[in-house]
Amino acid sequence: MQEALKNLEAAKAAASPEKIARFNDDIARFQELRDKMAAQAAELRESLPTMQADIDAAQAKYDEAINRASKLQAKLDMKLEELKAVEALGDEELAETIKQQIKSLRQEIVTAKARVDFCEMELREVQDRLKRQERQVNDCERSAEMYKAHADQFIAWRDALLDNLKKAQTVYDDACKAYEEAKAAADKATSPEITQPTETTPPSNSTQPTETTQPTGSSATSKYAPSSSTKQADTTADKLANTGDTAPSAIALAGIAAAGLGITATATRRIRNSK
Template sequence: KNLEAAKDAASLEKIARFNDDIARFQELRDKMAAQAAELRESLPTMQADIDAAQAKNDEAINRVSKLQEKLDNKLEELKAVEALGDEELAETIKQQIKSLHQEIVTAKARVDFCEMELREAQDRLKRQERQVNDRERDAEKYKAHIDQFTAWRDALLDNLEKAQTAYDDACKAYEEAKAAADKATSPEITQPAETTPPAGSAQPSGTTLPTNSPTSGKDARPSSTKQANAGGKLANTGDTAPSAIALAGIAVTGLGIATAGVRRIKNSR
């Protein structure tokens, strides 16, 4: 069950989806990283623009300061001339003061313009830096997604590998246990031992029946018939090796029959 669950969790379709997601996140990460690098390349130029705008602004401010200083001097000079009562010179100084006022207004406007350019350059740099930071954060975010999905995929594959190894080990252990059990329960095949007759025992030997001499007349046939019957009874026992007692009995019977036959012959004579 563990192996089947691991195979289902790490099926080819699911692993393929993980790989597709990882590839998609990798593509987005590469895109964000490329954009961040491109935006970062323009940061030095923007900083140079800020430095130039700052220099212009400083120059405009210095001009205003100089014009203001000149104006202050003319105002002091006008006071001195008016104190002397030189109206013509005083009128000339007044025209100069008026011109200085106009120049100062123009210089201050220049300062305002330079300050505006400086702020715009600074804002452009800040926006560019924010875009760089945003792209880099996006790249890091997609990198985190890549790492997470890769870890999930690798965990499923590792779990599948462990389940497969455990299954293989279990199968191997089962086969070894089964082989050991079969060996323990199977009967051992032994060769039957040869039976040696005990020393000194006598093997039964065949007994030779006495051979009756052929006789003539009627008495010869009954004797042969009785012997045949006796032989038939022995044959009916089914023994292929008759015992010594049975053979002795047959011999005695045959001897009695032969003696009776001789007596009958003598009496008939």
């Protein structure tokens, strides 16, 4: 029982209201941070489809610029071959026209390549923007999971302390109950049973001894006739005998003693008178 009491006191100290309140405060703070991070992640995730659409559009522009630059380059290559053939024929006027076309194509190719570079840069920007957004979403989600794990851990610690307190209280209550039952059983086993004394009553048909009447003319009888004190003692003794009480009371014993003293005094006076 003492061990159960010590465990209960330790459990109460570990799960004191102040400590449980601190646990609840920490749990509430972690849950608030988790909700905040989860809300931010949800908000950031909402814009991901739009960013992906921007990437698709930028990719289309980039592909178009690449195709235009490739076509212009192919056309330029054809004009260069055509110029060689015309120059071989000696047609200077046609050759001059082709040269002007080649010059124009080269300018268009420069512009097309610049367009390709611009579209490529734009595509990289929207791609990087999407990646940053996705990283932010992942960071917020990981933070929300981390705060949730902290909250769950503190909840588990708090519940473990409260459960330990409940178990310690149950063990202590059981120990107290067992102690009370054992004490009651021990007290019952060691205490003697108190029996009430029963009074002994004489049988209703029993007859009491009667006094024997002495002859009135006998001198011995008159000389040694019992005195009043003797008769009183005999009467008291008869009363005690008639009651059947095996343990006479103090009053009855005092009466017998007084009667005995009276008998002794009477006998002494008679002896003196006879002398």
